[in-house]
Amino acid sequence: MDDKLEKIADTLVKNFIKEMNGWELFCNEIDKSDLHYLEIDKKQKEYVKNIFDKYCTQKDRKYGRPNCISYGVDGTFIYNETEKIIKIEQANKNRMLVYTQNEDDKFMYIILKKNNNWLIDSKKVYGRKVNDKWDNTYL
Secondary structure: HHHHHHHOOOOOOOOHHHHHHHHHHHHHHOOOOOOOOOHHHHHHHHEEEEEEEHHEEOOOOOOOOOOOOOOOOOOOOOOOOEEEEEEEEEEEOOEEEEEEEEOOOEEEEEEEEEEOEEEEEEEEEEEEOOOEEEEEOOO
């Protein structure tokens, strides 16, 4: 893999993780507000949809973000600075795999080239179930 592609993948995943962490912080703060729960839900969905529009492929994600809102609370954020990139592979000319790891889990982000742009398509987690294999998880 050439350095340019590796840098693209590295930057894409790091920025996505950083912005998703910002969204989780936002969700925790707005939960403390006096806004009606429907307004809170609307603001949370708008925020995360903007992140997905910027970093992810456009596809139906019925049970995951940005349609379904789920996030961690302080100390248990899903996205945080402890998730580090450990390896980047080019699977083919239009697909890269970015492996990350935090204190507890290993992840694989699948990145696809769509209309000359690299975007995150999906995410997998390793060994969460009883097996030692990559299983789908929500972005």
